[in-house]
Amino acid sequence: MPKVLISDSLSPRAVEIFKERGVEVDVKVGLKPDELKAIIGEYDGLAIRSNTKVTKDILAAATNLKVVGRAGIGVDNVDIPAATARGVVVMNTPFGNSITTAEHAIAMMFALAREIPAANASTHAGKWEKNRFMGVELFGKVLGVIGCGNIGGIVADRAIGLKMKVIAFDPFLSPERATEIGVEKVELEDLLKRADFITLHTPLTEATKGVLDAKALAKTKKGVRIINCARGGLIVEEALQAAIEAGHVAGAALDVFAEEPAKAHPLFGNEKVVATPHLGASTTEAQENVALQVAEQLADYLVNGAVVNALNMPSVTAEEAPRLRPYMKLAEQLGGFVGQLIDGSLKGVAIEYEGQAATLNTKPLTAIVLKGLLGPLMESVNMVNAPVIAKERDIKVAETKRTNDGDYQTLVRIIVTTDKGTNSVTGTLFGGDKPRLVEIDEVPIEAEVTPFMLFVRNEDKPGFIGKLGTTLGNASVNIATFHLGRTAPGANAICLVSVDQKVDDALLATIRALPSVVRATELTFA
Ligand SMILES: NC(=O)C1=CN([C@@H]2O[C@H](COP(=O)(O)OP(=O)(O)OC[C@H]3O[C@@H](n4cnc5c(N)ncnc54)[C@H](O)[C@@H]3O)[C@@H](O)[C@H]2O)C=CC1
Numbered sequence: 304m305p306k307v308l309i310s311d312s313l314s315p316r317a318v319e320i321f322k323e324r325g326v327e328v329d330v331k332v333g334l335k336p337d338e339l340k341a342i343i344g345e346y347d348g349l350a351i352r353s354n355t356k357v358t359k360d361i362l363a364a365a366t367n368l369k370v371v372g373r374a375g376i377g378v379d380n381v382d383i384p385a386a387t388a389r390g391v392v393v394m395n396t397p398f399g400n401s402i403t404t405a406e407h408a409i410a411m412m413f414a415l416a417r418e419i420p421a422a423n424a425s426t427h428a429g430k431w432e433k434n435r436f437m438g439v440e441l442f443g444k445v446l447g448v449i450g451c452g453n454i455g456g457i458v459a460d461r462a463i464g465l466k467m468k469v470i471a472f473d474p475f476l477s478p479e480r481a482t483e484i485g486v487e488k489v490e491l492e493d494l495l496k497r498a499d500f501i502t503l504h505t506p507l508t509e510a511t512k513g514v515l516d517a518k519a520l521a522k523t524k525k526g527v528r529i530i531n532c533a534r535g536g537l538i539v540e541e542a543l544q545a546a547i548e549a550g551h552v553a554g555a556a557l558d559v560f561a562e563e564p565a566k567a568h569p570l571f572g573n574e575k576v577v578a579t580p581h582l583g584a585s586t587t588e589a590q591e592n593v594a595l596q597v598a599e600q601l602a603d604y605l606v607n608g609a610v611v612n613a614l615n616m617p618s619v620t621a622e623e624a625p626r627l628r629p630y631m632k633l634a635e636q637l638g639g640f641v642g643q644l645i646d647g648s649l650k651g652v653a654i655e656y657e658g659q660a661a662t663l664n665t666k667p668l669t670a671i672v673l674k675g676l677l678g679p680l681m682e683s684v685n686m687v688n689a690p691v692i693a694k695e696r697d698i699k700v701a702e703t704k705r706t707n708d709g710d711y712q713t714l715v716r717i718i719v720t721t722d723k724g725t726n727s728v729t730g731t732l733f734g735g736d737k738p739r740l741v742e743i744d745e746v747p748i749e750a751e752v753t754p755f756m757l758f759v760r761n762e763d764k765p766g767f768i769g770k771l772g773t774t775l776g777n778a779s780v781n782i783a784t785f786h787l788g789r790t791a792p793g794a795n796a797i798c799l800v801s802v803d804q805k806v807d808d809a810l811l812a813t814i815r816a817l818p819s820v821v822r823a824t825e826l827t828f829a
């Protein structure tokens with residue numbers, strides 16, 4: 304039974320779902336990094352929010368970990384490249400808390416415009432300072448949205464309802480989408496110059512880090528108010544403090560901070576600053592949504608192999624997973640086969656899906672072909688990191704799909720090019736679920752992949768098969784199956800022998816020395 308650790312505070316719904324789906328679950332909230340590191344090796348899955356930092360160090364200790372599920376959106380607390388390198392799938396729940404977070408941004412905008420937190424504190428203190436607080440209207444003001452994705456789009460929609468003029472800076476926002484949601488797409492410079500309120504809704508990345516720095520703040524309108532419900536690192540906090548103290552920025556509402564938990568901060572105590580402790584996603588509704596989604600996604604992956612909302616792997620729906628399963632086995636075997644056949648440095652892989660195979664979601668199949676192919680050539684390759692490794696090494700990967708009018712209803716063919724030549728292998732599924740090789744280097748053959756195999760290319764001459772059989776017999780190697788193929792009588796022939804044990808180097812050398820042998824390769828499959 305797979306085992307999952309919940310290491311941040313999640314709605315109890317998550318535990319119920321894991322149990323219903325046959326996943327064992329432990330809840331340990333507030334672990335220190337060393338404590339998490341000491342126990343993470345026990346778990347197949349980890350469910351987190353923003354508190355748990357899934358660092359390279361933690362991942363190195365996570366020897367059984369297959370998946371990290373973020374009950375929420377931002378994954379800047381997960382080292383995704385390190386997770387990918389270790390084959391750990393990272394998932395988030397991209398929509399569950401977006402309305403809630405957008406509402407928090409709007410609430411923060413009102414709080415700033417009407418100084419509600421300060422007025423509230425003063426009134427509770429019995430001061431009745433009616434003349435001290437003078438707000439500004441939102442009506443007719445320009446709201447600048449930096450990052451107009453899910454949350455930014457919802458904020459824009461609500462702000463338009465408040466009769467604000469919304470302008471957005473987002474290089475990935477299409478003009479069509481901008482028109483659809485009623486915002487004016489602008490450049491950052493323009494936004495900074497025109498906005499009365501600026502709200503941030505980008506992820507924290509190298510490109511967005513410090514997007515509001517001293518230089519950017521200097522370009523803003525005097526009296527601008529700034530709302531950040533995305534990530535603290537988007538604003539250079541010292542620059543914001545200076546701009547507030549200089550009277551240029553009229554106020555800031557911050558839900559997130561560069562260092563969290565933020566228990567002491569130079570901006571704390573400043574009446575122009577409204578602060579909340581990363582509450583953007585904290586509503587009952589959003590927490591139910593994200594807990595339910597993350598538990599379903601993790602359980603689906605660990606139990607059925609379905610991949611939803613993964614940031615480092617192609618998706619596989621729960622419906623597709625059972626259909627894909629025999630193909631995954633076939634694709635991995637074909638990749639592994641050709642990976643052991645090739646000689647020279649890999650340049651390109653072409654994967655052809657024919658017939659039924661062409662109707663499938665082939666992205667995960669291609670990922671597992673690459674895993675099979677690269678596995679014999681390097682350490683620690685898995686389905687998650689294989690496409691990244693291929694890209695890093697400049698190995699061109701091409702997929703083609705075509706309907707098939709040949710002998711087989713379904714075929715997967717892998718053609719690998721190296722600096723020394725080309726090898727190919729083709730397979731099908733017998734009876735819908737049993738992988739079979741049907742062609743090696745364009746020579747037809749019909750064979751099952753077994754743990755120990757011997758591949759021989761030979762001249763098609765009488766007496767060769769007997770000699771090969773005797774050589775194996777003399778070495779006490781038992782033959783399980785013997786498959787032959789040739790393009791034409793007397794032409795190049797191949798034989799694929801399944802044996803009960805590994806063929807050692809000395810025996811391989813004897814086989815290579817047999818007359819008619821062109822090449823002999825030993826193949827192993829885990
Ligand atoms: N305060 C809180 O509790 C919460 C905070 N968040 C934060 O909000 C962020 C946004 O969430 P979503 O809207 O769901 O994400 P999203 O992916 O739907 O939208 C992000 C938008 O930012 C844009 N973007 C990316 N790089 C950019 C750049 N360099 N300049 C301008 N725009 C850029 C993207 O094109 C995209 O449209 C999350 O990454 C997370 O960090 C999310 C939920 C709760």
Ligand SMILES: O=C(O)C(=O)COP(=O)(O)O
Nearest residue numbers: 352353354375376377584
């Ligand atoms: O979903 C996000 O990105 C959030 O920032 C929410 O964070 P939290 O789950 O409340 O720690």
